[in-house]
Amino acid sequence: xxxxxxxxxxxxxxxxxxxxxxxxxxxxxxxxxxxxxxxxxxxxxxxxxxxxxxxxxxxxxxxxxxxxxxxxxxxxxxxxxxxxxxxxxxxxxxxxxxxxxxxxxxxxxxxxxxxxxxxxxxxxxxxxxxxxxxxxxxxxxxxxxxxxxxxxxxxxxxxxxxxxxxxxxxxxxxxxxxxxxxxxxxxxxxxxxxxxxxxxxxxxxxxxxxxxxxxxxxxxxxxxxxxxxxxxxxxxxxxxxxxxxxxxxxxxxxxxxxxxxxxxxxxxxxxxxxxxxxxxxxxxxxxxxxxxxxxxxxxxxxxxxxxxxxxxxxxxxxxxxxxxxxxxxxxxxxxxxxxxxxxxxxxxxxxxxxxxxxxxxxxxxxxxxxxxxxxxxxxxxxxxxxxxxxxxxxxxxxxxxxxxxxxxxxxxxxxxxxxxxxxxxxxxxxxxxxxxxxxxxxxxxxxxxxxxxxxxxxxxxxxxxxxxxxxxxxxxxxxxxxxxxxxxxxxxxxxxxxxxxxxxxxxxxxxxxxxxxxxxxxxxxxxxxxxxxxxxxxxxxxxxxxxxxxxxxxxxxxxxxxxxxxxxxxxxxxxxxxxxxxxxxxxxxxxxxxxxxxxxxxxxxxxxxxxxxxxxxxxxxxxxxxxxxxxxxxxxxxxxxxxxxxxxxxxxxxxxxxxxxxxxxxxxxxxxxxxxxxxxxxxxxxxxxxxxxxxxxxxxxxxxxxxxxxxxxxxxxxxxxxxxxxxxxxxxxxxxxxxxxxxxxxxxxxxxxxxxxxxxxxxxxxxxxxxxxxxxxxxxxxxxxxxxxxxxxxxxxxxxxxxxxxxxxxxxxxxxxxxxxx
RNA sequence: GCGGCGGUGGCGGAAUGGUAGACGCGGCGGCCUCAAAAGCCGCUGGGCGAAAGCUCGUGAGGGUUCGAGUCCCUCCCGCCGUACCA
Numbered sequence: 029x030x031x032x033x034x035x036x037x038x039x040x041x042x043x044x045x046x047x048x049x050x051x052x053x054x055x056x057x058x059x060x061x062x063x064x065x066x067x068x069x070x071x072x073x074x075x076x077x078x079x080x081x082x083x084x085x086x087x088x089x090x091x092x093x094x095x096x097x098x099x100x101x102x103x104x105x106x107x108x109x110x111x112x113x114x115x116x117x118x119x120x121x122x123x124x125x126x127x128x129x130x131x132x133x134x135x136x137x138x139x140x141x142x143x144x145x146x147x148x149x150x151x152x153x154x155x156x157x158x159x160x161x162x163x164x165x166x167x168x169x170x171x172x173x174x175x176x177x178x179x180x181x182x183x184x185x186x187x188x189x190x191x192x193x194x195x196x197x198x199x200x201x202x203x204x205x206x207x208x209x210x211x212x213x214x215x216x217x218x219x220x221x222x223x224x225x226x227x228x229x230x231x232x233x234x235x236x237x238x239x240x241x242x243x244x245x246x247x248x249x250x251x252x253x254x255x256x257x258x259x260x261x262x263x264x265x266x267x268x269x270x271x272x273x274x275x276x277x278x279x280x281x282x283x284x285x286x287x288x289x290x291x292x293x294x295x296x297x298x299x300x301x302x303x304x305x306x307x308x309x310x311x312x313x314x315x316x317x318x319x320x321x322x323x324x325x326x327x328x329x330x331x332x333x334x335x336x337x338x339x340x341x342x343x344x345x346x347x348x349x350x351x352x353x354x355x356x357x358x359x360x361x362x363x364x365x366x367x368x369x370x371x372x373x374x375x376x377x378x379x380x381x382x383x384x385x386x387x388x389x390x391x392x393x394x395x396x397x398x399x400x401x402x403x404x405x406x407x408x409x410x411x412x413x414x415x416x417x418x419x420x421x422x423x424x425x426x427x428x429x430x431x432x433x434x435x436x437x438x439x440x441x442x443x444x445x446x447x448x449x450x451x452x453x454x455x456x457x458x459x460x461x462x463x464x465x466x467x468x469x470x471x472x473x474x475x476x477x478x479x480x481x482x483x484x485x486x487x488x489x490x491x492x493x494x495x496x497x498x499x500x501x502x503x504x505x506x507x508x509x510x511x512x513x514x515x516x517x518x519x520x521x522x523x524x525x526x527x528x529x530x531x532x533x534x535x536x537x538x539x540x541x542x543x544x545x546x547x548x549x550x551x552x553x554x555x556x557x558x559x560x561x562x563x564x565x566x567x568x569x570x571x572x573x574x575x576x577x578x579x580x581x582x583x584x585x586x587x588x589x590x591x592x593x594x595x596x597x598x599x600x601x602x603x604x605x606x607x608x609x610x611x612x613x614x615x616x617x618x619x620x621x622x623x624x625x626x627x628x629x630x631x632x633x634x635x636x637x638x639x640x641x642x643x644x645x646x647x648x649x650x651x652x653x654x655x656x657x658x659x660x661x662x663x664x665x666x667x668x669x670x671x672x673x674x675x676x677x678x679x680x681x682x683x684x685x686x687x688x689x690x691x692x693x694x695x696x697x698x699x700x701x702x703x704x705x706x707x708x709x710x711x712x713x714x715x716x717x718x719x720x721x722x723x724x725x726x727x728x729x730x731x732x733x734x735x736x737x738x739x740x741x742x743x744x745x746x747x748x749x750x751x752x753x754x755x756x757x758x759x760x761x762x763x764x765x766x767x768x769x770x771x772x773x774x775x776x777x778x779x780x781x782x783x784x785x786x787x788x789x790x791x792x793x794x795x796x797x798x799x800x801x802x803x804x805x806x807x808x809x810x811x812x813x814x815x816x817x818x819x820x821x822x823x824x825x826x827x828x829x830x831x832x833x834x835x836x837x838x839x840x841x842x843x844x845x846x847x848x849x850x
Numbered sequence: 851g852c853g854g855c856g857g858u859g860g861c862g863g864a865a866u867g868g869u870a871g872a873c874g875c876g877g878c879g880g881c882c883u884c885a886a887a888a889g890c891c892g893c894u895g896g897g898c899g900a901a902a903g904c905u906c907g908u909g910a911g912g913g914u915u916c917g918a919g920u921c922c923c924u925c926c927c928g929c930c931g932u933a934c935c936a
Contacts, residue, residue, distance in 0.1 A: 373936090724872075731891090798915095844917095
C-alpha cells in the first residue's frame with residue numbers, strides 16, 4: 029500500500045462528478061405509470077425557505093434519502109419529491125423592514141436550498157418541484173378552499189379570536205402557546221372579529237379513531253389525542269327560576285350530581301351581568317368580571333393561583349333533587365370549554381373543593397371508596413354512591429352514572445354528551461404574504477365564491493407591507509373593487525389571506541401530479557401513490573401540520589377527490605441537532621451551517637456523520653471530532669476501492685476459500701449485508717448501527733488485506749460501497765465503479781448468503797453460576813452433550829467446580845453452557 | 851398535576867433475557883519519517899495482582915430467573931409535551 033499512501037480522498041472531485049451524471053440522466057425521476065414494481069412514496073416535510081438550510085434540514089433529507097435509496101434498490105418505484113412552503117411571516121417581516129418584496133427574498137432562499145440539495149446529492153425528482161407561493165400552486169389551494177366552502181366546511185363567523193398585537197393578525201388556537209403568539213412571543217389579546225374557519229370539529233371523532241390505523245410514534249398520537257380532547261359525559265340542565273332561564277353544563281361525572289352544592293359561570297359568560305342585575309351583588313360582579321377580563325390568559329391560567337370568585341346573588345335548581353344551589357362567577361371556569369358554566373361538586377373535584385374551602389361552601393360526599401369507608405376528600409376515584417337517593421345509594425358509581433343520565437333524559441333535563449377541546453380552525457390572516465381567499469362580497473348576495481375559471485385570484489403587488497389592523501391588501505383599491513359573479517353588481521374582494529398551514533396541508537397530494545393544469549391532481553394518479561408510505565420530519569409539527577393535513581385528506585376523501593383518508597401511513601419524527609448541548613440559535617451564537625462541513629469534508633461525510641451520531645429520533649450533539657472520524661472511514665473505504673483494482677467482485681462460495689483470511693473477510697461481508705439490511709428494514713431507522721457495521725467490514729478488510737486474495741478484497745470493497753450507498757451516495761458510486769465498473773444504484777440491494785452467516789466453529793462461553801469462566805472454540809454442529817463436556821473440560825471451569833455439587837446445566841447451542849453448582 | 855421519553859466508560863453511543871461497553875471520538879504505545887503531518891498496527895471501565903486470574907460495575911433499593919442494562923415493584927433525577935378541559 030506504500031505507493032497508495034499519497035492518494036487522497038477528494039470529495040470535491042468525486043461529488044460533483046456523480047451529481048452531474050444523475051442530473052444529465054434524470055436518474056431520480058419517476059413515472060406515474062405502473063411498471064409492475066411496488067409504488068413507494070417517501071417524503072420529508074417540505075422546507076420553509078428562509079435564509080440557508082440548517083442542520084435540521086441536513087438530517088431530515090439525509091434520513092429521507094437513505095429510505096428512498098434503500099427502497100429503490102429493494103425493487104420499489106419510489107416517489108421522492110421536493111418543494112417549498114414559501115408563504116409566511118418571516119419573508120413578510122423582512123419585507124416590512126427592508127422593503128424587498130417577499131417574493132424576491134423567498135426566491136433567493138429557494139435558490140440556495142436548491143443548490144445545496146444538489147450539493148448534498150439528495151435523490152429528488154425535480155420535475156415535480158414547486159413553491160406554495162406560485163400561482164400555479166395556490167390556484168389549487170383556492171380551488172380546494174372553494175370545495176370546502178361549497179360543502180359548508182369553510183365558513184365565516186364572528187367570534188372571539190386570538191389577536192397577536194406584534195404580528196397584527198389573528199392566530200389559530202394551535203398557534204397560541206401559553207397565551208403568547210407562537211412566532212412573536214407577544215401576549216395575545218382576545219378580539220371579536222368576523223373570520224374564516226374550517227370545520228375541523230366535524231372530524232374530531234375520525235381524527236381520533238383513525239390514529240389506530242396509522243403507524244406513528246406513540247407520543248405524537250398521544251399529543252393529537254390530548255389536543256382533540258374528547259370527553260364522554262352528559263349535558264345537564266339547571267334552571268334559574270327568577271329569570272326563568274335554563275343553563276346547561278357539561279360534566280364527565282353525572283354520578284356526582286347529588287353532591288353539587290354550587291354552580292359557577294365563567295366571567296366571559298354572556299348572562300353573568302344580567303343575572304346579577306338588580307341583586308345586592310350587581311356591583312361586586314361587575315367589578316370581578318372587569319378585572320378578570322383585563323387579566324392576561326397567562327396570569328389567569330397560573331397553576332397554583334388561588335380560587336377567586338363572587339356570588340351572583342342568584343340560584344339554580346339541581347334537577348336530580350330539586351335543591352336550590354347558589355350561583356357564582358369565577359375565573360377558574362373557562363368560556364372556551366363546555367358551556368362556560370359548571371356544576372360544582374367539591375367533594376369529588378379538586379378545583380371545586382378548593383373554591384368551596386375558600387368561600388365556606390358546603391361539601392357533600394356522594395361517592396365512597398367502599399360502603400362505610402372514611403375517605404379523605406376530595407375523592408375523584410370510583411366507588412359506590414352514598415347520600416344520594418334511595419334508588420342509587422350503594423350502587424357502583426359507573427353503573428349509577430348511566431342510570432342517572434337515562435333518568436334525566438326521560439325527564440328532559442339531561443342527555444349523554446361528548447365534548448371536545450378541539451376548536452374549528454381559524455384560517456384568516458390579516459397579512460400580505462399568503463394565499464388570497466377566493467371570495468367576494470356583494471351587497472345583494474353576501475359572500476360569493478370566485479368562479480373556478482377565474483382562479484387564481486392573484487396576489488397584487490403593494491408598496492406598504494405593514495399590517496395596520498387590516499390586511500395590506502385592503503389598501504389596493506383597484507384590486508379590492510370587483511364585480512359580483514352572481515349579479516355583476518359592484519363587489520369587494522376578501523382582503524385576508526390564508527394561514528400558511530393551509531398551503532402545507534395538501535402539498536403531498538400535488539407532488540403526485542404536479543404539472544396537472546386542469547385539476548389539483550388526477551384522482552387515479554393520486555390514488556396510485558397515496559398515502560405517503562413514510563413521512564419524516566420534526567416533532568414540532570405533531571399537532572398543527574399533522575392534524576390539519578389529516579383533516580384535509582379526510583375532507584377530500586369525503587368530497588370524492590381521493591381514496592385515501594389518511595395522508596401519512598407511517599411517520600418518523602427526528603430529534604434535534606444541538607451544539608454544546610443547546611438548541612442552535614442566533615442569540616446563543618452556536619449556529620453551524622451544513623455548508624461549512626460540506627465544503628470542507630464533502631456531503632457524504634456530513635450526511636453520514638449526522639446519521640452515525642446516534643439514533644435519529646433522539647436529539648444529538650454535533651461534534652467536529654466525530655465528523656473527522658466519519659471522514660476517515662470514508663477515506664479508508666475509498667482507498668480500499670483503489671487498491672483492489674477493477675474486476676469481478678462476486679462472493680466466493682462457502683468451502684471455496686483459498687485461505688483463512690478469505691473466509692473471515694467473506695463472512696464479515698455477508699454479516700454486514702445482513703446487519704445493514706436488517707437495520708434499514710421495517711422502519712427501524714437504525715442508521716447509526718448500519719453505518720458502524722460497514723465500518724467493521726472496512727476495518728476487517730484492512731486487517732486481512734495482506735493475506736486475503738484480491739477477489740475477496742474486491743468483494744469486500746464493493747459490498748462496503750453498496751451498503752454505504754444510501755448514506756454516502758457519491759463515495760459509494762465512486763468506489764463501486766472503481767472496483768466493479770458498474771453503477772451501484774443500478775445494482776439490486778445485496779442479499780446475504782445464509783450459509784455465510786454461520787461459521788464452522790463458534791466461541792462457546794462457559795459459565796459457572798452465571799459467571800463467565802472461560803471461552804472455548806466449539807464446532808458449530810456440536811451436540812448439547814458435546815458442548816457440556818467441552819465446557820466441563822475447561823481448566824478454569826473445573827477450578828470452580830472443585831468440591832461443589834452440580835445441580836443443573838443449561839446449554840444454549842451456539843452460545844453458552846451454564847453449570848449451576850451448590 | 852397529568853402524559854411521553856430517557857439515565858450504560860473520559861465523551862457520542864452498542865447490546866432478540868445469554869460474553870456489558872459494538873462502532874466512533876478522545877487517550878496511550880508502536881511502525882513509517884531526518885522530523886512532522888497523513889497513513890498503518892495495537893492497547894484503552896474501576897480495584898487487587900508479577901502473571902494466571904479474582905472482584906466490582908448499566909441512577910437507588912427490592913423481586914422474578916440457571917442467568918437481568920433488558921422483565922416486575924417502589925423510589926430518585928433529567929428532558930420534552932400539556933395543563934383550572936369540569
